[in-house]
Amino acid sequence: MADDSSKQQAVPDQVIQLMIQDILRKNGVQPEEVKRNIPDEQKQALRKMVEDLQKQVEQFNKGEKNTNKSSE
DSSP states (O other): OHHHHHHHHHHHHHHHHHHHHHHHHHTTOOHHHHHHTOOHHHHHHHHHHHHHHHHHHHHHHHHHHHHHHHHO
16 A cells, blocks of 8 residues: 555656746746755745645644544
């Protein structure tokens, strides 16, 4: 089962990555240049946002697992 969930997660990640690359390319954004020019304050804000999102995803996944176990 773990393989199925990792495959399911890999496909959306690939789609998201492709969409992001396409949007950046269409707008003439060079990812490497952007990475070099991000201020430290913005980096900290992005890190905090990612950490918060990771916590939310973990809580959501725990809720999903509990729902699946109780329905079985």
